[in-house]
Each structure stands twice: as structure tokens, then as C-alpha cells.
Amino acid sequence: MSLTNYLVLASLLFAIGASTVLLRRNAIVVFMGVELMLNATNLLLVTFARMHGDLSGQVIAFFVMVVAAAEVVIGLAIIVQIFRTRRSASVDDVNLLKS
Amino acid sequence: MTSSIATHLPAAVAFSTASVPAEGLLSLAWLLVALPLAGAATLLLVGRRADAWGHWLGVLASAASFLVGFAMFIALLGRPADDRIVNLHLFDWIPAGNLNVEAGLQIDPLSLTFVLLVTFVGTLIHIYSVAYMEHDVDRRRFFAYLNLFVAAMLVLVLADSYLLLFVGWEGVGLVSYLLIGFWFQSTANAVAAKKAFIANRIGDLGLLIALMLMFATYGAVDFTTVLGGVDGVSQGTLTAIGLMLLLAACGKSAQFPLQSWLGDAMAGPTPVSALIHAATMVTAGVYLIVRSGPIFDGAPDAQLVVVIVGAITLIFGAIIGCAKDDIKKALAASTMSQIGYMILAAGLGPIGYALAIFHLVTHGFFKAGLFLGAGSVMHGMGDQVNMRQFGALRTYMKATYITFAFGWLAILGVPPFSGFWSKDKIIEAAFVGEGWRPWVFGTVALLGAGLTAFYMSRVFFMTFFGAKRWNDGHKTRPGTALSKQPVQHPHESPRLMVWPMIVLAIGSAALGGLLSIGNVFQTWLEPVTGHVEEHEPVLAVWLIMTLTLALVAAGLWLAYVQYAKAPVPVVVPVGSVLTRAARKDLYQDDVNDALLVEPGKYLTRSLVYGDRQVVDGAVGGLGHIMVRLGEVVRRSQTGYVRSYAAMMTVGLVALVAVVLATRI
Amino acid sequence: MTGGFTAPQIDWAQLAPIIIVLGAGVVGVLVEAFVPRGVRRNVQLALTLLASAGALIAVAALWSGVRETGGTSVVGGSILLDGPALVIQGVVAALTLIALLVVADRTETGESAFAPAAAAVPGSDYEQLARRAGLEQTEVFPLIMFAAGGMMIFPAAGDLLTMFVALEVLSLPLYLLSGLARRRRLLSQEAAMKYFLLGAFASAFFLFGVGLLYGFAGSVRLDAIAEATTTVVGLDPLMLAGVAMLLVGLLFKIGAVPFHSWTPDVYQGAPTPITGFMAACTKAAAFGALLRVVYVVVPSIVWDLRPALWAVVILTMAVGTLVALVQTDVKRILAYSAIAHTGFILTGVVALTSSGITSVLFYVLAYGAASIGIFAIVTLVREVGPDGVVLGEATHLSQWTGLGRSNPWLAVTFSLFLLSFAGIPLTAGFIAKFTAFSAAVEGGATPLAIAGAVASAIAVFFYVRIIVLMFFTDAPRAGDRTGAEVTVVKSEGLTTVAIALTALLTVLLGVFPSPVLDLMAQAAKFIP
């Protein structure tokens, strides 16, 4: 029973992360939303690992952290570059390519 | 796998589908396609350096192909009738899972008839073009396309599967597109080319869907399997396949309701009109239906639709032909109408298949002759096409006049010219049957003959008889409308143009009669179309023949009174409602335009140059709906990352919901 | 879990194609570190070309083994080297090789397609300085190698963790590459950001799907999950939701509706050689992975997924085709056409027959070759400034009018690729479409095949429109032009080689497809 709570928490965090992506304007915050989704998944994986008594879930969580870090590096580079060019980090200002 | 199915079939199917592998001379059939293809490739690759001799290479390639075809014909005659369906395997083409398509050629009386027609008439038109296109800087390219067309057309008729047929089908479409737009300097040509392309695509879609239905039903698309296996297939499926094939035929053969492009295609060079839009490509639809005979025999409903389409187009084309003042457009309308006859015949079932092909062959000769004649007139009259500005040309262009007269008598069906033998048979066959059908279709076919006589005589008289209605430079009174026209010096065309016309005129005169002696043509086709007992028409044969000839005479007389005896106004008279409607292709063109072409035409312009009003002006139509839909969907592409993410989220939720919904 | 660790046997030979490419990436980074600036580009080009050729040879060398055994599982099942995986690896290696030619090419004046210093603010003095100094962002080459390495692992992944890592390895370099265009840098950066944010979003969904499936099956190995779908009871919602989210990640990468929205923007904004590379190789790799998921994991629950997948296929074809009708930018038209083609390829995927696998493998090759070629041509058609200086690409449709007369060969080749996209016989595109549709018919998805036929009939319109523009339309009056004068630049010739190669492939695959189709039919079997 207690483990179920972790799953609920993970789902909640995931949903909050997704909502952040959809609703926030600042690219950095949007990106933090994505990170939150990844970490929510980590929680999910670790919980399931515990439930199944299987370690691979934890290993995956490690990998996800590393991948997330790499993503941060790339993402920051792109966002900072955009910011330096346009003096704005709002995702709504980046709107030249459309229809 | 295919052969095993064939051997399990009862021997007494109406259509013989058993084929034997090619050997000896017949195994060289690939040369038929390879020769013109090599010609085209050489002309295109060598480039400007071939300008001096390129056209003769084109003629040579086509003529060589004809000689090979003729040799095949002799070889096939040397075989017993049952062995005349020969299959030449070329290579494994598409092995994909259960579908294994081989590229192969089928040499049988039907395909060989086409081969001979295409290469013979094709060669004549090649020769004619040498002179006709003499002053065109791009003559070499023109010949390359002509050769390419011949190759594609031969692929179409020689294919042993619907898929390879489709390759040829698309090929001729593409090349005809290139040829109509050959003088692409003029916008009208480019638009006409596009119109033809769009109409053809709709037809092609039909063929594509038919292909899929065949594959779904038989697991194969080769003639042997598909046509040999109709017995085990439900009538509904056959009807669906048949209707799709008919759609394809309508697109290619300019039949109702996809006929509108043919008139505009006349914008291309006249030899192209003669070769592609009279003798060969436009008859591919007839070939498709005759080739698919077993499918239509198993689907009477589809067959009925075929007859109806043929009948409608036959009258439709004839009425339009009565009102056109452009000589080429009048001939185009007549082509439409004559192909209507063929489609009608093909829809009558086994009794009509051979007749359809017979008329196709004779029509190939006399219509090509008529077009070349028209080209010759244009050549002599400074590219004038308006018949109201012709008149009395018989004294200036003797050879053209006489050869044109032969074609004219042939299309009228005056005995003993070719058209009499083929068209009369179709009219007779249309009167065969029970219930309402023979009366309706027979009457339509009969009326068509009368109308044909009228509008073709109209063309003939307006061009060669009556008073001079062109500015000859000295006898024209100054100040009249006529004197503003450019001065014409009508003259006979060069010999290179006249000789092909003479050969075709001889064909128009004699071919029909020769091939009718002892039903030799029908017997020749029997291995493919099946043997049919004679049926009695609902009216006596002598009565039908008399009625036909009477109507033809009436039409001729009417035209003579109106256009040879009475003066023809140079300025177009207002005319009756029907005449005005017919001048506008019975408004069908406008309907099709609104549906298909205008939106596309204006869309291109508007998209390229941004005049939006034109698009909004072209309200209605299939193309327009598509564009509107596109505009609506395009709005979802807002450019905002967050709206994209929202779209993805909604998509995800929908996906999960749909997937989970299956378990509830 | 403790005790009894045995080191896994690693069959390095089987990993050769992957290792060669990734190794070239690593060496490439070292080259960036140590090789002097002047020769760096040539060293990188030679290195990457050799590596892709080497990978292709390695694939060929592994071929007979895979054909006999049906495939091997390497690194304890994390990598499955079976027929489809090997074919996709070969396709990726070959297309990368060709794409590299376009990437590396420079104009006569020595301008590559990439920003001289990507970190410089557009329009700044420093950027001018870097441009004048002739700097080059040669990091492009190792980035492409890393992306290609990820693409080669992606379809061969035997568990979802490997698949996820491969997904990121192929995506991250592409995000950067999208932002490196020399011209129109704002658009390029925007494309990079959109691609990055949406890509990260989609991979988060993918990962959550992995988590759910792990919870369902207790393992992330594909065979274990497939087995669990038939044995484990009572957890179906978990499993179905997991599979659906997994599919979202994959459908995003291939650009299927409604996960397609990044495609037009990124295709338009990214440097054109990279667009070609993405269109060809990413699509091939992602379809390889999608095939594996659909054919290995899904079969027992196919009835649950069918309605959703069918809807995606039809939507994808419809949206791609319809919106392409109303586009005016050449790159954008091609992007929407890419979406439509995703739909066509998907018909082969949902067929769920072995001929479906064959058709997808063939289609990605045919489509990829034509894509690289067509985008390579786009790189050559440029605007000219009033002072005769060659500017960026002339991508507006009106600028392509009359190209057929000024540059017949270029226009003819472009038309060839367009006809292949349109599926006209005797081009690779026709065979590809035909095999895909007939596989769909065979797999009981006739409505999809018919929808595909209708969509491709409509699509012909916008392909032919470009041909008409190039050949049959007069160049507009000066006032009608929306852009500057247009010219076709001369390059160092690498692009021409790439165009010639892809055109040759397009024709050969159209006229004599049977050797390749045979090969792919032999490969059309996944090992569990």
C-alpha cells in the first residue's frame, strides 16, 4: 500500500511538469518542467524496482539522470543563445517560423 | 503460382488465358520498346550536337520498331490460333512478400494490333513532323519526346500485368504532358498541359485503386491470374474493380465526365494531336476495357455503366463538334465522340470487343489523316485554326483536299470507306439485346452517325468549299474586317508532309473493307476476345444500314446547304441556345473547370504571386475544398512552442483514451 | 541480486558498424582539440567519410551471418542485430555518407552552410570578424557522427533503456545542428529551440511509458514485455498506457500527426544539408525502432492499438498532403511532404506482415535518398544581392520560376526527385509506395491503402506545381518577385556528387528494385 503512494506522487509530479511546459512562458522554466517530468519518471522507476525486487529500475534511473544532465547542457546552450540574440527568454517571442 | 491457377481452369472459358513462353523471334519483343527508348535517350543525351540529324534518328527508331512488330506479326500468324498468346518474361520486378510482380511482355493478337497501329501511324507522323517542325529550334527535343511516347505506349499495350500497364499508362500521360506543353512559351499551353495532367491523375487514381482491389482479391496483378480467376470472385468486387477501371479509361480516353481536357490539349503541336490525341494514347482506355473483358463480363452493372458513358460521350462530343469553329477543336470533339462509339462497343460485352478494336484501328488511320490534313491547312494558312477564316482552299491545296476528303468519307461511314465497315457494325451490335437497352443505345448510336455526318461535313465544307474568307492581299476591299487579317498565301505543304497523308488516306479508304473480308480481323482477335456467335439485332440488319446511310446523307446535305452553298459569316453569329452551349463544350468544361482546374490554376498564381482575391473568386470545386481544408489545418501551425506542446498533449491523451477505450 | 556477477560476453565484431561511427565521433572531438585550424575541416571530412564507408562495409560483412542465423543478441540482449536492424544500419550509413558530402560542401567563395562561429550573436561585430577570418564550425562532423551512431543503435535496441539512450544520443546532436545555419540565423536558432523543447517533451513521455511498462512487466527487455502481454493479467491499463506513451515518443521522431508540429518549422529553419540528413536518416532510424516495438511488443494487443494507429496514419497523410497544398516555401513544402510520406510509410508498419517490414525498409531508403538529393539541390539555388553577392537560399516558390530554362539539368534532377515523391512509375518512390500499400492490403488494412492512394493523387498536384513553375512558367515581372534575384551557385562539387548519387539511386531503385527488395525481404524478420 505504501508504495502506491509513491506512484501517485510520481504521476502528480509528471503532470505538474507537463503543465509547466504547457503554461509557462520562460524557456528556462519550460525546460525545468521537462526535467521535472524526467525526475517524476525516475521516482516511478525506482518505486517499481522496489515492487518487483529488481534492480534494473534503479539502473535506469541513473541513466536517466545522466541523459537529463546532457540535455541540460544542450538545452541551456540553445536557450542562452536565443536569449542573447533576442534579449528575451520567452518561448512566445520565438515565433518566426509558422503555418 | 500463376501458371498453376491457369492450368486448373476449365478449358472452355470464353477468354483464353493460357499463354506460352516466348521463343525464337518472339523473344526479341523487348526490342519493340527498347528501340524507341534508345532513340529518345540518344537524342536527349547527345544534346545540341544531334540537332542536324536527330529527327531522322527519331524516324529510324520508330520505323525499326514497326519492322520488328511486323516480323512478330508474321511469326504469330505462323502459329496455330490457340498458341497466339505468348509471354516473354523479362525480369523479376517487385518481389515483395506475397506479391511477386514480374516484368514481362504479352504478345498476342490484341497487343500486336496495337503495336502495329502505334508504330505504323507513329512512323508516318514522325516523317510528317520532320517537315512540320522544321523551323522549330527544339525539333530534336520534340523527336526525343515522340520516341519516348512510342516506347511508353508500347509498354502500355505489351505489359503482361496491370502494374506494368500502369507504368506505361503513367508514361504516356507524362510524355503527352511534355508534348502538349512543348511550346511552353505560351501560357495557354502550360495551362492545357496541366489540365490534361489533372484529369489524367483522377483517372490514374481509378487504376491505382483497381490495382489494390485486384491485389486484395487475387493476391496478384498479372493478366493471367486476374482475368483467369474471375470465376471465384464475387460480383460486387468485380463491379468495383470494373468501375475503377472505367474511371481510369474515362480519364485517359476523354470520356464523360473527364472529357474536358482533350479540347485544350489541342494547343500542342498538330502532329502530337494526331498521334496522341487521335490515334493512340486516347484509345488506351478502350484497350484497358477490352483487355479486362472477363472482369466486365462478370460485372453486368459495371458493363452497363460503360455503355452509358460511351453513349453519353458519343452524343456529347458530336454536339460540341457541331459548334466549334477551331478546326482542331472540332476534330478533338469528333475524337471524343468516336471513342464514345468504341467504349459503347466495349461495354456491349464479347460481341463488341472485337468491334471496338476494329473501329479503333480504322479510326486511328482516318483520324490521324484528318489531323495531319488540318496541320497541313494550318501550315499553309499561317497557323490559322479558325474555320470561319478558311474557305475555298480546295484549289490551293489539292493533295490536302483529296486526302482530307478520304478521311472525311471514312468517318462519315460512306461505303466502301473504312469507317463504314467498323461503325456500321457497332451500330448493329448496339441494337442487339433484350428489353430497353437495344432501343436506347441503338438509337443513340444511329443519331450519332447522323450528327457525325453533319459536323464533319461542316468542317470539310467550311475549309475547302464556299467563298474565300481570308485576306489574299489584293482583292480584299480595304476597310472591311477581313482586310485587318494578316495576308495569307495558301500553298501546298512539302512532300514530306503530303506522303504520310496519302498513306493514311489509302488506309482510310481500304483498310476497313480489307479487314472485313471473311471477318478476318475478328477471327484474328478471337484468341483474346473470344469467339461469339452472331446475334440478331432487334431491327433487321438491312433496315439499320439503310437508316444509317439515310441519316448520314441527311447530315451531309444539311451541312452542304448551310456551309457550302450559303455564305459562311466570318464573324461568329449568335446562334441558338444549343449552339452557344455547344461552343462552350456544353458548359461541361466550365463545370470541370470550376471543379478541378480553376482552383488549381489560380492557386498556383496566388501562391506564387500572392493575389488572394482570385482564389476567393473561384468559389466551389473539389480543389477549392482541399485548399480550404489545407488553410484551416495550416492555422494550427501557430509557431508557438506551447501550442505545439499542447497539440502533442492532446494527441497523447486521445491516443491513450482510444487505446484504453477498447478495453472498456 | 548480489553475488554471481559474470561479465557479459561482448561480440565486438557484431557491434562494428556502431563502434566505427561512434569512434569516429570521439576521434573527431580529439581532432577538434589538437589539429590546427587550417586542415581541420579536411581531416574531419576524410575521417567521417571513411567511418561511414567503414560502417557500410562492416554491415555488408555482417550480412551473410545475419541471413543464416536470423540475427544475434549482443551485450546480453541490449543490442539485437537482426535483419531489419542491420538493414537500417546500412541505410543510415549509406545515407550519412551521401549527406556528409552535402554538409561539407562550400561555395566557390569558401562559404559552408554553417555559421562561422555559432556562439557569436547574429549581427554582432564578432560574427563579422569570425566570418572574415574564415572560421568554420567543424564540430558539425563529430556531431553528425554521434547522431548517426545513435541512429544505428536505435533500431537495434533490445531493451527500452538502450532505446531511450539511443534516442537521446541521436537527438541531442540534431538539436545543436539545427541551430548552426550560416544564413537566417534567427530562424535557425528558433528551429533548434523548438526542436529541443518539443523533443525533450516527447522523450519525457517516452520515458514515462518505459516506466509504466517496467512496472507492468518487471523488465524493460522487449521480449520480456512481449511475453508479459500474454501472461500477466489484471494490469492491462498500465501496459496499454505505457505502450501508447512509448509510441508517442516514436511517432514524434517520425513526425506523425498530431506529433508532427515541429517538422515544418525545424525543416525550414535548420541548415538545409542538415534538413536533408534529418529527413533521411532520422526517419530511417525511428522507423526501425517503431517497427521493432510494433512487431515485437504489440502483436498480442494489436486489436487495442489498431483504431488509434489507423487514425494516426490517416491524419498524417491528410494533414501532410492538405497543408502542403497551401505552402509557398520550398523547404516547407518538402517538410509537409515528409509528413505525408510518414503516413505512407506507416501504412507498411500497421500492415503487420513481413512484407510490411520489407516495404518500410525499402521506403526509408528510397525516400531518404530522394530527400538528401532534393535538399542538396535547394542548397544550390541562392539569392543574389544587388551588388552581386550570393546570399541565402532562395526558398520562395516564385523564385523558382523559369529555373528549368536557366539550369535545365538541375531542374530535371529536381523534377526526378519530385516525381519519385509523387510516386510516378520508374522511380523509387513508386515501388516504395506500391509495396507499402500492397503490404497494407495484404495485412487487411485496405482502407488505409485507398486513403494513401487518394492522398498521393492529391499530393501529385503540389509536386507537379513546382515542375510547372520551373519549366512552364515565365519568370515573373520584377514587381511580382517577393525576393531578390536568383542564381545557382557553383560549389566545390561535392554536392553535385551527392545529387548524382541520389538521382542514380532513385532511378535504379525504380527500374530494377528487385535485388534490393529481395535483400530486404530476406531481412524482414525480427528476433524476439
Added chain:
Amino acid sequence: MTNPYVPILVMMGVAGVMALGGVAASAIIGPKRYNRAKLEAYECGIQPTPHAVGGGRFPIKYYLVAMTFIIFDIEVVFLYPWAVNFTELAMFGLVAMMGFLFLITVPFVYEWRRGGFEWE
């Protein structure tokens, strides 16, 4: 409904509603006083608006340090489990880890050669 996961899915739905609802509520009810600082990107304490130093060049050191830190920080994730199981993993583990460390070193070398560690 013996299935323990169905509630989870329900909860996921509830979570979504809550998360969206919360934001929506704050958007509707909450006071909106945006100022410049609120809309700026958060950039490690430096002036958010770049000074035109060196003609548009931008002091990028902060990011370089941050990125370098992230990369080399993360490798520890793999080093800890390896160190704990060092004896069991034995030679295989050692070789694998050396390979990993080599690969980590490659970008380090790149950054060093490209002057990523030079402060001025």
C-alpha cells in the same frame, strides 16, 4: 476492481486536473504584477542584459563552468556503484570503467584545448 493500478490511473487524472487547476486558479485569482525582473531569465547573478563587451561577445564563463560541472559531476553516478562492487566486477568492471573515464576525458581535453578553462 481488484487491480491496484486503476486507482493510480485515476490519480493521474486527478493529478492532471489539480495541476492545471492550480495554475488556472492562480492565473484567474492571483494578482498580476509583472515587472522586469520577474520576466527575466535567471542567470547566475549576472546582469541579465548583455553588455556589448567585445562587440556583442558575452561573458560565457558562467555557463562553461556550469556545464563542465554538470558533466563531471554526473560521472560520479556511475563511479559510486562501481566502487561499491569493485571486487565483484573485477577485471571487466575495471576495463569498462577505464573506458568510460577515457570517454569522459575526451570532451575535457576538447574544452581545455579550446580555452574553456581560461578565465580571461
